[in-house]
Amino acid sequence: MESSPVSNRFTSPDRSKFGLWYHPLYTDGIHPEARFPRDRYQLLLDRLNASDVQQRITLHRPEPIGRDLLLLAHDADYVDRFLAGELTDKEEKRIGLTPWTPSMIQRTRVLMSGAVEATEHVLKHGGVAGNMAGGTHHAHRNFGSGYCVFNDLAVCARHALEHLGVERVAVVDLDVHQGDGTATILANEPRACTISVHCSTNFPFRKSVSDHDLPVAPGSGDEVYLDTVREALDICTAFKPDLILYQAGVDGLEADALGKLNVSREGMRQRNHLVFEAAGDVPLVVFMGGGYAKPIDASLDSFFDLFSDAATWNRID
Ligand SMILES: [Zn+2]
Numbered sequence: 001m002e003s004s005p006v007s008n009r010f011t012s013p014d015r016s017k018f019g020l021w022y023h024p025l026y027t028d029g030i031h032p033e034a035r036f037p038r039d040r041y042q043l044l045l046d047r048l049n050a051s052d053v054q055q056r057i058t059l060h061r062p063e064p065i066g067r068d069l070l071l072l073a074h075d076a077d078y079v080d081r082f083l084a085g086e087l088t089d090k091e092e093k094r095i096g097l098t099p100w101t102p103s104m105i106q107r108t109r110v111l112m113s114g115a116v117e118a119t120e121h122v123l124k125h126g127g128v129a130g131n132m133a134g135g136t137h138h139a140h141r142n143f144g145s146g147y148c149v150f151n152d153l154a155v156c157a158r159h160a161l162e163h164l165g166v167e168r169v170a171v172v173d174l175d176v177h178q179g180d181g182t183a184t185i186l187a188n189e190p191r192a193c194t195i196s197v198h199c200s201t202n203f204p205f206r207k208s209v210s211d212h213d214l215p216v217a218p219g220s221g222d223e224v225y226l227d228t229v230r231e232a233l234d235i236c237t238a239f240k241p242d243l244i245l246y247q248a249g250v251d252g253l254e255a256d257a258l259g260k261l262n263v264s265r266e267g268m269r270q271r272n273h274l275v276f277e278a279a280g281d282v283p284l285v286v287f288m289g290g291g292y293a294k295p296i297d298a299s300l301d302s303f304f305d306l307f308s309d310a311a312t313w314n315r316i317d
Contacts, residue, residue, distance in 0.1 A: 017058040018311035019121045019129040020048075021114035026133040029107025031099045036147060037296050041133060044303050053308040056315060062117050062131075064109035065155075069116060072158035073151050073185050075142040082108070082149060095144040108149045111136075115152035115287060116159060122283035123164050123243065128276070128314040130307060135247040135287035137179035138204065146177070146203060153245050153287060154185040157192045160243050167191060170241035173198070173210075174229060174271060175249025175289040176259045180208035182247075193239040195232050197225075199252070199260045218260040222267030225252060229271050233278040244279050248272065248306050249289025255298035256291065268302045269309065276313040286310050 022045060030038035048054055070079045081087055083105060092098055101107075114131035121129045137153055138146035153171050160166035170193045171186070173179035178198040186192040193211050200215035207213070212235050214228050236244065250268055252261040263271070276284070286306065291299030 015125055015127045016315060018056055018127075018307075018314040019060055019118060019125075020057050020307060020311075021060045021062050021118050021129075021131045022133075023062055023107075023110040023114065025103055025107040025110055029101055029103040030097055031101050033099065034097050036097050037292060037299075040291065040296055040300060040303070043296070044132065044300055044307075047300060047304050048307060051304075051308065053311055056311040057307075060114075060117060060121075062110045062113040064106060065113040065116060069155055069159060070112065070150055072162065073141065073154035074139075078142045079150075082144075091143060095149055096147045112150055112152050112155060115156050115285070118285050119156040119160055119243070119245070120164065122285055123160065123166065126281070126283055128279075128284045128286060128310045130286035130310055131288065132307070133288050135175060135249055135289035137173055137175065137182045137247055137289075138177070140181045141185050145181070147290075148181065151181045151185055153179070153182045153247060156245055156285065157186060158189070161189070161191050166243045168193070168239060168241045169243045169245065170195065170236045170239050171245045171247070172232060172236050172275060173247040174232070174252070174275070175247050176251040176256065176261055177203050177249070177290060178207050178213065179210060179247060180204045180206075183208040183210035193236070193241065195235055197228050197232050202258070202260050216261060219262055221262040222264055222270070225261060225263050226267060226270055226274065229274055233274055237278055241282060244282050244284045245287065246275055246284055247287045247289045248275075249291060250299055250302035250306065251290035251292055253291070253293060253298055253302055255293040257294045258290070258292045265298070265301055265305070269305045272306055272309055276310070
């Protein structure tokens with residue numbers, strides 16, 4: 001029994017398909033008049049289904065997350081008030097996604113569980129799995145912010161450490177916005193390494209301190225961005241994680257309305273390949289993250305690349 005449990009996980013037949021978690025509430029739980037581009041989830045699913053890549057994907061429907069898992073990263077008062085529909089107007093506004101629908105609570109619960117179930121899946125089978133939503137890195141312990149209610153990265157990191165036998169987890173956050181909530185929640189957790197590559201002048205304007213922050217100047221294109229990503233991945237590899245949580249936001253694209261970076265579609269694709277390559281045999285979970293191009297097509301192109309390339313990377317025959 002000297003081999004690590006991780007290395008035994010890769011012979012599973014489940015590796016022939018990429019596990020992707022999805023729920024119709026990802027789109028339907030957001031009000032049609034909300035500023036957030038809610039259609040991106042449904043549109044991306046349609047595109048994946050219309051392409052050959054769907055043969056390499058197994059779609060899973062998450063069950064709503066339980067309160068106990070949320071408490072791994074959040075204060076009970078905040079969790080209970082959200083689940084009871086009792087957040088104040090100010091708290092809801094800080095999260096955004098307003099006006100809230102009656103399904104907002106259930107949407108949040110299935111979205112969080114999609115990440116948790118994908119994490120459990122990769123730790124059992126190895127390879128790559130993903131949640132087609134989330135990457136809710138702006139949620140803090142006792143408040144939500146920037147389209148994020150609860151922090152799926154922090155909940156999954158703590159769940160993996162507390163319950164799934166993981167000893168070291170790395171959070172690689174390549175969304176154009178800093179992973180401020182994740183950094184704060186996991187600040188006193190030496191078994192978790194938080195790494196954030198983000199635009200230096202973008203939201204959140206008051207940055208938290210990650211274990212490693214790698215800010216990129218506004219207007220930077222592929223070369224600077226990819227060099228910085230390589231640096232981030234070297235840090236990740238040196239940490240020797242046995243689980244990697246990848247916040248794969250594509251809002252660094254030139255076409256993004258909120259991004260302020262000038263990364264091309266091809267550059268974004270190279271970025272993902274660098275992450276897959278650096279992960280090697282370490283189980284990897286893809287969290288969707290931000291993407292706000294107007295129209296949404298450029299974001300969808302890059303999300304399509306992300307999940308179809310993850311499906312290719314995951315495959316063993
Ligand atoms: Zn973002």
